Structure formats: structure tokens, C-alpha cells
Amino acid sequence: xxxPNSPEPKFRRRAEDRPDELLDAALTLFVxxxxxxxxxxxxxTAAGVSKGAVYLYFPSKQxxxxxxxxxxxxxxxxxxxxxxxxxxxxLRATLRSLLGSIVVGLTDPKxxxxxxxxxxxxxxxxxxxxxxxxxxxxxxxxxxIGLIRQGVDSxxxxxVDPELTLRTIMGPIVLHVLLSEIFDIRPERGLALxxxxxxxxxxxxxxxxxxxxxxxxDD
Amino acid sequence: xxxPNSPEPKFRRRAEDRPDELLDAALTLFVxxxxxxxxxxxxxTAAGVSKGAVYLYFPSKQxxxxxxxxxxxxxxxxxxxxxxxxxxxxLRATLRSLLGSIVVGLTDPKxxxxxxxxxxxxxxxxxxxxxxxxxxxxxxxxxxIGLIRQGVDSxxxxxVDPELTLRTIMGPIVLHVLLSEIFDIRPERGLALxxxxxxxxxxxxxxxxxxxxxxxxDD
Amino acid sequence: xxxPNSPEPKFRRRAEDRPDELLDAALTLFVxxxxxxxxxxxxxTAAGVSKGAVYLYFPSKQxxxxxxxxxxxxxxxxxxxxxxxxxxxxLRATLRSLLGSIVVGLTDPKxxxxxxxxxxxxxxxxxxxxxxxxxxxxxxxxxxIGLIRQGVDSxxxxxVDPELTLRTIMGPIVLHVLLSEIFDIRPERGLALxxxxxxxxxxxxxxxxxxxxxxxxDD
Amino acid sequence: xxxPNSPEPKFRRRAEDRPDELLDAALTLFVxxxxxxxxxxxxxTAAGVSKGAVYLYFPSKQxxxxxxxxxxxxxxxxxxxxxxxxxxxxLRATLRSLLGSIVVGLTDPKxxxxxxxxxxxxxxxxxxxxxxxxxxxxxxxxxxIGLIRQGVDSxxxxxVDPELTLRTIMGPIVLHVLLSEIFDIRPERGLALxxxxxxxxxxxxxxxxxxxxxxxxDD
DNA sequence: AATGAATGAGCTTTCATTCAT
DNA sequence: AATGAATGAAAGCTCATTCAT
Numbered sequence: 071x072x073x074p075n076s077p078e079p080k081f082r083r084r085a086e087d088r089p090d091e092l093l094d095a096a097l098t099l100f101v102x103x104x105x106x107x108x109x110x111x112x113x114x115t116a117a118g119v120s121k122g123a124v125y126l127y128f129p130s131k132q133x134x135x136x137x138x139x140x141x142x143x144x145x146x147x148x149x150x151x152x153x154x155x156x157x158x159x160x161l162r163a164t165l166r167s168l169l170g171s172i173v174v175g176l177t178d179p180k181x182x183x184x185x186x187x188x189x190x191x192x193x194x195x196x197x198x199x200x201x202x203x204x205x206x207x208x209x210x211x212x213x214x215i216g217l218i219r220q221g222v223d224s225x226x227x228x229x230v231d232p233e234l235t236l237r238t239i240m241g242p243i244v245l246h247v248l249l250s251e252i253f254d255i256r257p258e259r260g261l262a263l264x265x266x267x268x269x270x271x272x273x274x275x276x277x278x279x280x281x282x283x284x285x286x287x288d289d
Numbered sequence: 290x291x292x293p294n295s296p297e298p299k300f301r302r303r304a305e306d307r308p309d310e311l312l313d314a315a316l317t318l319f320v321x322x323x324x325x326x327x328x329x330x331x332x333x334t335a336a337g338v339s340k341g342a343v344y345l346y347f348p349s350k351q352x353x354x355x356x357x358x359x360x361x362x363x364x365x366x367x368x369x370x371x372x373x374x375x376x377x378x379x380l381r382a383t384l385r386s387l388l389g390s391i392v393v394g395l396t397d398p399k400x401x402x403x404x405x406x407x408x409x410x411x412x413x414x415x416x417x418x419x420x421x422x423x424x425x426x427x428x429x430x431x432x433x434i435g436l437i438r439q440g441v442d443s444x445x446x447x448x449v450d451p452e453l454t455l456r457t458i459m460g461p462i463v464l465h466v467l468l469s470e471i472f473d474i475r476p477e478r479g480l481a482l483x484x485x486x487x488x489x490x491x492x493x494x495x496x497x498x499x500x501x502x503x504x505x506x507d508d
Numbered sequence: 509x510x511x512p513n514s515p516e517p518k519f520r521r522r523a524e525d526r527p528d529e530l531l532d533a534a535l536t537l538f539v540x541x542x543x544x545x546x547x548x549x550x551x552x553t554a555a556g557v558s559k560g561a562v563y564l565y566f567p568s569k570q571x572x573x574x575x576x577x578x579x580x581x582x583x584x585x586x587x588x589x590x591x592x593x594x595x596x597x598x599l600r601a602t603l604r605s606l607l608g609s610i611v612v613g614l615t616d617p618k619x620x621x622x623x624x625x626x627x628x629x630x631x632x633x634x635x636x637x638x639x640x641x642x643x644x645x646x647x648x649x650x651x652x653i654g655l656i657r658q659g660v661d662s663x664x665x666x667x668v669d670p671e672l673t674l675r676t677i678m679g680p681i682v683l684h685v686l687l688s689e690i691f692d693i694r695p696e697r698g699l700a701l702x703x704x705x706x707x708x709x710x711x712x713x714x715x716x717x718x719x720x721x722x723x724x725x726d727d
Numbered sequence: 728x729x730x731p732n733s734p735e736p737k738f739r740r741r742a743e744d745r746p747d748e749l750l751d752a753a754l755t756l757f758v759x760x761x762x763x764x765x766x767x768x769x770x771x772t773a774a775g776v777s778k779g780a781v782y783l784y785f786p787s788k789q790x791x792x793x794x795x796x797x798x799x800x801x802x803x804x805x806x807x808x809x810x811x812x813x814x815x816x817x818l819r820a821t822l823r824s825l826l827g828s829i830v831v832g833l834t835d836p837k838x839x840x841x842x843x844x845x846x847x848x849x850x851x852x853x854x855x856x857x858x859x860x861x862x863x864x865x866x867x868x869x870x871x872i873g874l875i876r877q878g879v880d881s882x883x884x885x886x887v888d889p890e891l892t893l894r895t896i897m898g899p900i901v902l903h904v905l906l907s908e909i910f911d912i913r914p915e916r917g918l919a920l921x922x923x924x925x926x927x928x929x930x931x932x933x934x935x936x937x938x939x940x941x942x943x944x945d946d
Numbered sequence: 947a948a949t950g951a952a953t954g955a956g957c958t959t960t961c962a963t964t965c966a967t
Numbered sequence: 968a969a970t971g972a973a974t975g976a977a978a979g980c981t982c983a984t985t986c987a988t
Contacts (some may be wrong), residue, residue, distance in 0.1 A: 088947095104412045106325030110983060120949045122985085131983065162498065190409050192471040193323040203472045228499050234481075234488040235497070242460030245467070252411040253422045262453075269453040277496035278454070279381065280447050307972090329958060339974050341960080350958065526968095542850045544763035547961060558970045560964085569962065600936065628847050630909040631761040641910045666937050672919075672926040673935070680898030683905075690849040691860045700891075707891040715934035716892070717819065718885050745951090767979060777953050779981080788979065949988080957981075964974075 089127045092117045093141055096134045101183050105135060105191045132195060135187070139198050142184035143205035149175065150210040161226045162275060164217070169243070169267045176247045177263055186248070211236065242270050308346045311336045312360055315353045320402050324354060324410045351414065354406070358417055361403035362424040368394060369429040380445045381494060383436070388462070388490055392482045395466045405467065430455065461489050527565045530555045531579055534572045539621050543573060543629045570633060573625070577636050580622035581643040587613065588648040599664045600713065602655070607681070607705045614685045615701055624686070649674065680708050746784045749774045750798055753791045758840050762792060762848045789852065792844070796855055799841035800862040806832060807867040818883045819932060821874070826900070826924045833904045834920055843905065868893065899927050 095116035099108040110131050114121045128134045153171050175181050185202070192199035218235050221227035227235075246266055249255065314335035318327040329350050333340045347353045372390050394400050404421070411418040437454050440446035446454075465485055533554035537546040548569050552559045566572045591609050613619050623640070630637035656673050659665035665673075684704055687693065752773035756765040767788050771778045785791045810828050832838050842859070849856040875892050878884035884892075903923055 102412070104325070104410075106323070107413050109981085121983095122949050122951095123947080125984070126947065165497075189468070189471055190412070191323075193321070193409070194326050196473075199471055200473070207472060225499055227497055228491075228495060230492060230497065231484070231488045234485045235492065237461040237465050237485060238489045238492050238497075241462070241464040242456040245460040245464040246456050248464075248467075249408070252408055252418055253426060254419070255422075255426075265450070266453050266456060269450045270457045272447075273449060273454065273457050274492065274497045276447060278384075278446055278449065278458075278493045280444055328956080330956095338972095340958090341975065342973055344959070345972065348959095540850070542763070542848075544761075545851050548963085549961075559962095560970055560972095561968080563963070564968065603935075627906070627909055628850070629761075631759070631847070632764050634911075637909055638911070645910060663937060665935055666929075666933060668930060668935065669922070669926045672923045673930065675899040675903050675923060676927045676930050676935075679900070679902040680894040683898040683902040684894050686902075686905075687846070690846055690856055691864060692857070693860075693864075703888070704891045704894060707888045708895045710885075711887060711892065711895050711931065712935045714885060716822075716884055716887065716896075716931045718882060766977085776951095778979090779954065780952055782980065783951065786980095949986105951985105951987090953983105953985075955982095958979095960978075961976095962974105964972105965970105966972090967970080 088117075088119065088123075089137065090141075092119070092124060092127060092134065093138050097138055097183055097187075100135070100138070100187050105187070105194070135191065135195060136198055136201070139184055139188060139202055140205075143202060146181065146184075147206050147209045149181075150206075151213065161221045165239070165274065166271060169239075169271055172240070172243060173263045173267045176243065182247060186251075189248070239274065243267060307336075307338070307342070308356065309360075311338070311343060311346055311353065312357050316357055316402055316406075319354070319357070319406050324406065325413070329353075354410065354414060355417060355420070357403055358407060358421055359424075361400075362421060365394075365400065365403075366425045366428045368400075369425075370432065380440045384458070384493065385490060388458075388486045391459070391462060392486045395462065396482055401466060405470075408467070458493065462486060526555075526557065526561075527575065528579075530557070530562060530565055530572065531576050535576055535621055535625075538573070538576070538625050543625065543632070573629065573633060574636055574639070577622055577626060577640055578643075581640060584619065584622075585644050585647045587619075588644075589651065599659050603677070603712065604709060607677075607709055610678070610681060611701045611705045614681065620685060627686070677712065681705060745774075745776070745780070746794065747798075749776070749781060749784055749791065750795050754795055754840055754844075757792070757795070757844050762844065763851070767791075792848065792852060793855060793858070795841055796845060796859055797862075799838075800859060803832075803838065803841075804863045804866045806838075807863075808870065818878045822896070822931065823928060826896075826928055829897070829900055830920045830924045833900065839904060843908075846905070896931065900924060 092113060096108070096113045099112055099116060110124055111121050113134065114124050117124075124134075128137060153168055188199055188202045214236050215232045218227065218230070218232035218239075222229060222232060243263065243266060247263070311332060315327070315332045318331055318335060329343055330340050332353065333343050336343075343353075347356060368390075372387055407418055407421045433455050434451045437446065437449070437451035437458075441448060441451060462482065462485060465482070530551060534546070534551045537550055537554060548562055549559050551572065552562050555562075562572075566575060591606055626637055626640045652674050653670045656665065656668070656670035656677075660667060660670060681701070681704060685701070749770060753765070753770045756769055756773060767781055768778050770791065771781045774781075781791075785794060806828075810825055845856055845859045871893050872889045875884065875887070875889035875896075879886060879889060900920065900923060903920070
């Protein structure tokens with residue numbers, strides 16, 4: 071306090087982004103080992119500070135988890151809503167670019183790391199799942215559902231249930247990302263999320279079944 | 290109380306189904322609190338035995354988790370393959386009854402509890418996820434994928450990728466079950482899994498979009 | 509009691525030497541792993557009986573240790589005193605055959621196993637060391653000391669302290685057996701106890717030092 | 728009590744000699760009760776710290792035992808080798824002062840406590856016996872044996888086996904210390920180690936037997 | 947602001963002993 | 968006489984959190 075003209079602290083160990091460094095360290099460790107198997111000491115070491123210092127920035131281990139989710143929540147929702155701007159004109163094109171955005175988002179490990187942690191640790195920290203729900207899902211889902219509803223109302227989409235249809239659209243891609251890591255499933259090469267999205271979109275657009283014998287093209 | 294020659298022996302004996310009772314207790318606790326937050330003492334108490342007795346049947350806490358998965362694995366795979374018998378004749382009907390079976394299966398909390406635990410604890414016990422993969426997924430998925438491939442080959446289905454298509458078919462339902470609990474999402478009343486399946490099937494059969502007159506043959 | 513003319517129990521699992529079988533099993537295990545690291549269950553298994561059966565013959569684990577010592581105590585003392593019969597005539601011959609007997613005794617692992625256990629476990633079971641002392645040492649040592657005293661009194665031995673001299677006679681051999689196993693010391697080949705006894709006896713008889721310059725042969 | 732700003736902090740800090748304090752406490756307890764019967768909690772209490780604090784300095788209970796041996800090993804070997812300087816000139820004098828040093832060393836309970844523990848716990852921790860062997864015995868014994876060999880070569884000693892003779896020299900004294908405590912043998916007053924050494928030296932120098940005139944010179 | 951020594955509750959696991967059968 | 972399931976009291980060890988410095 072009243073620091074006496076500090077002598078050029080330009081290159082001092084930046085102290086105000088300590089929390090962020092701690093969160094980064096915690097994120098990596100939580101993803102790799104789970105919350106319960108990660109000790110505060112490990113987080114401190116990974117962030118390059120002492121065990122005690124962690125408690126200068128976070129009152130408890132659980133608070134680190136909360137901080138992680140809080141930090142991730144706003145950009146994710148923002149990113150999702152940014153897609154809203156695409157949502158104009160042809161619905162097919164919108165759907166295609168929407169799925170594209172999702173694929174890009176899920177491919178970046180940083181983006182999906184926090185949701186994965188939330189899903190995993192929801193049992194022991196329900197309030198965190200709640201927080202995530204409020205901050206992300208409750209902001210993003212209604213918008214997406216509204217989009218579908220408009221399509222139905224305008225007659226572009228068939229008379230489907232908008233909320234349930236959102237699950238049909240999103241489910242395969244999200245679950246794939248979630249499970250492929252857990253069960254070590256690698257369809258062909260890599261995650262092949264784009265191939266999955268391609269095939270999925272095809273079915274959404276054209277249905278699963280061949281229309282009828284004579285109209286079927288020979289592709 | 291003050292009942293002279295007490296009719297309750299200090300401990301029950303010869304419980305041949307102790308392992309099962311312990312697994313039941315563990316399952317409930319693991320679902321409710323997660324593996325890490327469940328102590329062996331809690332499992333023992335819930336099963337009505339002493340802490341030490343647990344180790345009469347399982348050599349370690351982790352072995353309980355494994356026992357849980359082992360016990361669940363066979364019936365699940367069997368149940369899934371039993372659906373195989375439905376898989377004859379019209380593919381639309383097959384698909385409908387297949388989804389119906391899945392909905393019934395996932396609605397029973399007992400059935401999906403173990404997979405949920407496996408998914409949650411995969412990070413700290415990868416070999417258990419592996420076990421589940423080998424015992425369930427590797428038995429069931431190839432069969433399902435083969436079914437789709439036959440549909441494609443016979444011309445009933447459009448020229449979709451069988452493996453990726455399976456994700457489109459299963460994804461929405463499985464993810465819904467997985468996330469609805471975590472995020473406490475209850476669409477309208479209950480899980481409404483049947484409504485979801487209905488809407489999903491509708492999209493699979495007819496596509497998402499209203500047919501524009503010229504492209505739609507005569508479906 | 510009053511067993512109704514038992515139908516030829518000739519080849520029945522001999523039940524009355526169960527205690528001995530248990531002691532045998534315990535001895536082996538105690539020697540190999542120490543008392544603390546040997547569980548009653550191990551003893552039972554090694555003896556081919558159930559855990560509970562052990563308690564039909566011994567009231568506690570410690571009682572097994574005591575039983576072990578009790579069983580070993582009498583024959584050891586007897587064997588030692590049997591050597592007394594040799595103790596006649598020339599003292600040099602007596603000493604030589606005495607050391608020979610000791611060497612033979614210590615070479616047999618069975619004989620020295622119990623004393624080794626007693627020595628090792630004396631801290632946690634002082635009453636057992638006491639028992640050994642009373643039953644063995646107090647019977648054998650006075651006799652040996654008396655022998656030495658006679659030698660001194662008769663003028664065959666120099667004017668040494670009989671009690672302390674007994675330590676000089678016995679110490680090297682006993683310590684060698686005790687430590688060679690512990691420190692994995694193998695002088696040349698095997699324990700070479702006989703060579704040690706030979707050399708030791710030589711020193712006892714002739715002293716360590718060459719008598720004087722001129723009398724020394726030219727080795 | 729009701730002393731406002733208590734002058735006794737909840738815990739002491741920065742005790743750089745904590746490890747030593749813990750080793751001291753452990754040594755006392757191991758000597759009194761044996762390794763297996765001493766709990767980490769006991770060691771902690773005896774050292775005036777909490778159970779957890781022990782693990783700040785030693786990774787395991789066994790590591791305490793090792794630390795104990797490591798700490799004792801260097802001074803013992805050093806002390807032994809310091810005797811080397813005495814080893815010049817007349818061998819009789821050397822032997823006398825050597826035994827004197829040993830007696831002094833063994834009389835100090837601190838010095839012999841660790842070897843006694845090593846001997847006792849060798850079965851369950853053979854690597855510790857090995858460590859002791861390497862650090863102490865392998866440094867000291869060759870020197871002592873060499874000394875004897877020189878005596879033989881120079882003709883001062885008779886043609887004895889140097890290695891085996893070392894046992895004759897050391898055995899009685901070491902075994903006496905080892906067993907007297909175990910069997911609660913107290914010859915007359917105290918350990919009387921000096922009397923033992925005196926008598927032992929006498930025999931080494933002059934042999935046990937009274938010289939019969941004719942046989943002595945060149946037997 | 948930062949440290950890291952210290953705490954103490956809690957965990958998994960072992961095992962001598964008991965007892966219903 | 969014999970079993971072995973069951974107990975319960977430890978034990979060794981971990982770790983989130985506190986606090987003197």
C-alpha cells in the first residue's frame with residue numbers, strides 16, 4: 071500500500087495474473103487426473119508458486135474448480151451466441167455452418183476441457199453444474215431452440231419439436247467427443263469430427279432412408 | 290431391550306450373496322457421491338457389514354468398482370444382442386423397436402448407472418473403461434454397424450457411413466440421459482425419453498427439412 | 509469321551525499332533541519372516557488347517573511363540589548336558605569334542621532356529637527370553653562354568669575367570685552363526701563352521717602369539 | 728489458562744533438526760519395543776510433533792529405520808578406523824588398546840543401539856542389513872583382518888587364519904553385549920565388559936592352558 | 947505477497963480374535 | 968473337532984488447510 075515509487079516493476083513476476091496461472095495449472099491437472107486425484111500441492115507446483123500462495127487467491131480447492139468454470143463460462147456462451155449472426159437466410163446453410171463452428175470449438179481441447187470437468191465432477195459439486203447451466207446452457211439453448219422454432223413456423227422445417235430436435239442435432243457430435251476419449255475410440259484417423267459432422271448433416275438434410283427405389287440416384 | 294438371550298446374533302453368517310449386497314451398496318453410493326468420495330466404511334455400513342468384512346470379498350476398493358462393471362457388463366451386452374432378433378424384415382420397424390428397447394433400457398436407473406460411473410471414473414481407472422469397452426461396446430457396436438451396412442448395401446438406406454451413422458442414431462438419446470441428470474434438465478415432465486425418441490425417429494426417417502415439392506418424390 | 513468303539517481310526521488325520529504341526533509351520537514362518545510379519549492365517553494355511561482351528565490348540569499368537577520355545581527348550585538342554593559325559597579325562601580332548609558338538613548342533617538349522625527367534629523377539633516378549641534363560645542357560649551354563657573351574661582348580665587351566673572364559677570359548681562360534689546369516693557373510697565356502705572352530709581351538713590351546721623369536725619355526 | 732495472547736504458538740517452526748529429533752525418538756522406541764511394535768504416531772508424539780509431520784521428513788516408516796542406520800553408520804566406521812592409528816608398534820599393545828576401544832564403544836548405549844536394531848530387523852529389511860554391511864563391516868573388517876595378517880607375516884602371531892581369528896578376538900565381547908541385555912544377564916556388577924575384555928585378552932595372549940613344560944615350544 | 951512447516955482428520959488396508967454353525 | 972465369516976481396533980499414509988515467519 072502506498073508503494074514508494076516502485077522502481078520500474080515492468081519485469082516483476084506479474085502478480086495479478088497469478089489466479090489465471092493457477093487456473094491453467096489446475097485445468098491441465100484436473101483434465102489429466104480428475105479433481106479428487108489432484109492435490110493442491112500439485113497445482114501450486116505446476117503454477118510455480120508455494121502451496122500456501124494458492125490460498126491467497128482461492129479460499130479452497132473447490133473454489134479453484136469454481137473459478138475454472140466461471141472463467142470458461144462467459145467466452146463459451148459468447149462464442150456460441152456469435153454464431154447467431156450466421157443465422158440468417160437459408161436454414162440449411164445456417165445449420166451447416168453452425169455444425170462447422172461446433173466442430174471447430176470441440177476440436178480445440180481448451181474449449182471442451184471445462185465442460186468435461188463439469189460433467190465429471192457434477193456429482194460432488196452440483197452447484198458448479200448449476201452455475202454452468204445458468205451461465206451457458208440457459209443462454210445458448212433457448213436461442214438455438216428459438217432458431218429451430220422459427221424454421222418450423224416458417225415452414226422450412228417439418229413440424230418437429232424444437233427442443234427435442236436440438237438434441238438430435240447436437241447429440242451425436244457432443245457424445246462422440248465425450249466418449250471417444252473415454253473409450254479410446256478412434257473411428258478412422260484422429261477424431262474425424264468433420265467426417266462425423268458431414269455424415270450427420272447429410273442425414274439431417276436428407277433423412278436416413280432412401281426415398282424409394284426409382285428415385286434413388288446411383289452415387 | 291433387556292431381552293435376555295438375544296435372538297439377534299452378533300453377526301449374520303454364510304451370506305452367499307454378500308458380494309452382491311456390497312456391490313449394490315457401492316453402486317448406490319458411487320452414483321450419488323462418486324467413487325472418490327465414497328469410503329469403504331460407507332459401503333460397509335450401507336451393506337450392513339463391518340469395514341473389515343468388505344475385504345473378505347474384494348481385495349481393494351478399486352476391485353469393488355471392477356466387480357460392479359463386471360457384473361453389469363454381461364447382462365447389458367446380452368440385452369443389446371437380444372435386440373438382434375428384432376432385426377429382421379423392414380428396417381424402419383427394426384429401427385423403431387431398437388430405439389424403443391434402448392429407451393426402456395436407459396429408463397431403468399440400474400442399467401445406466403454403471404456406464405455413468407465408468408464414464409466418470411475413466412480418468413483414474415482407464416483399465417475399467419477398457420474392460421467395459423471390450424465387454425460391451427466391442428460386442429454390440431459391430432453388430433449395430435453391420436445392421437446399418439446391410440441397410441445401405443440393400444439399398445434401403447441411403448449411402449451413409451455405417452459407423453458414423455450409428456452415432457447419429459444413438460447420440461441424442463444417450464447424451465440426453467447422460468446430461469439431463471447432470472444439469473438437472475427435465476424437458477417437460479420426467480425424462481420424456483419416449484418423446485425424444487419419437488421426435489428423433491421422425492427426423493431420421495423423414496429428414497429435418499420440409500421437402501421442397503420438386504425434389505421430394507412421393508414419400 | 510467314552511468314544512463308542514471307534515471304527516479303526518488308524519489312518520485318520522492324526523489329531524493329537526496338530527499342535528506340533530502348527531509349531532512346525534510357525535517355526536518356518538517365524539524364521540523366514542519374523543514373528544510380527546507372520547499372520548495366524550499363514551500359520552494355519554501352512555499347517556493345513558483353518559484359521560479358527562489354530563485357536564483350538566493355542567489361545568493366542570503369542571502362545572504359539574511360547575509353545576515353540578517350550579518345545580525346543582528341553583531337548584536343547586538335554587543335548588547340551590549329554591555332552592557332559594564326554595567331560596572326563598583330558599581337558600584338551602574334552603574341549604575339542606565339546607566344540608565339535610556345538611558346531612554340529614549349530615549347523616543343523618532346526619536347532620538354532622528357536623534361539624534365533626528368541627533373540628530377535630526378546631524385546632516384545634521378554635518373558636519368553638526369560639523362559640529360555642531359565643530352561644536352557646541356567647541349566648547348561650553352570651555346568652560348563654563348573655567344568656572350567658575344575659580345570660583351573662586342578663591346575664590344567666591357567667588362573668582364568670571361569671564364567672568370563674566361557675564367553676571366550678563360546679562367543680566366536682555363536683556370534684558367527686548369528687551374524688553370518690544376517691549380514692550374508694560367507695567366509696570361504698559355506699558357513700565353514702568347522703574351520704572356524706579349528707582355528708579358534710588352536711588359539712585357545714596355544715595362544716595367539718608366537719611364543720618367542722627363537723622357538724618359532726620358519727613357516 | 729485464560730491467558731490472552733498465548734505465548735505458546737500452535738506449532739513450532741523451522742526446526743532444522745527435526746529429522747534428528749525424529750530419529751532420536753525412533754531410536755529409543757525401536758530399541759525398547761522393536762520396529763514392528765512402534766507406530767509412527769508414537770514416534771511423532773515422542774518427538775513432539777504430529778503424525779503428519781513425520782512424513783515431511785521421512786517418506787515412510789521404513790525410511791526412518793534407514794535414516795537411523797545411515798546416521799549411525801559413518802561415525803561408527805570412522806571411530807573404528809580411528810583406532811587404526813593405534814595400530815603401530817607392538818601388536819600386544821595394539822590388541823590391548825583395540826579391545827579397550829571396543830569396550831568403550833559398546834558400553835555407550837547410543838553406539839550399539841543401531842547395530843542391535845539392524846540385527847533384529849534384518850529379516851524384514853534385508854537391504855538395511857546390506858547397507859550396514861557395506862558401510863561399516865566392509866570398511867572395518869578388511870582393515871582389522873589386514874592387521875592380523877601382518878602380524879602373522881611378521882612372525883609376531885602364530886600361523887592363524889586372519890579372518891577366522893578376527894572372530895575369536897571380537898566374538899566374545901560382541902556376543903556378550905548382544906545377549907546380556909536379551910537374557911538379562913548381569914555377571915556380577917553391571918556389564919563388567921572391562922573384566923571380560925581383560926580375561927579374554929589374557930587368554931588370547933597366553934592361551935587357555937597352563938603350559939606343560941615339554942610340549943610348549945614347537946608343538 | 948509469499949512461504950512451507952505443521953496440523954489433524956480421514957482414508958484404505960491388515961489382522962488377531964470370536965463365534966455361529 | 969473344525970470351519971471360516973465376521974468383527975473392530977489399530978496401522979501407515981495423504982492432504983486440504985492454517986499460520987508463524
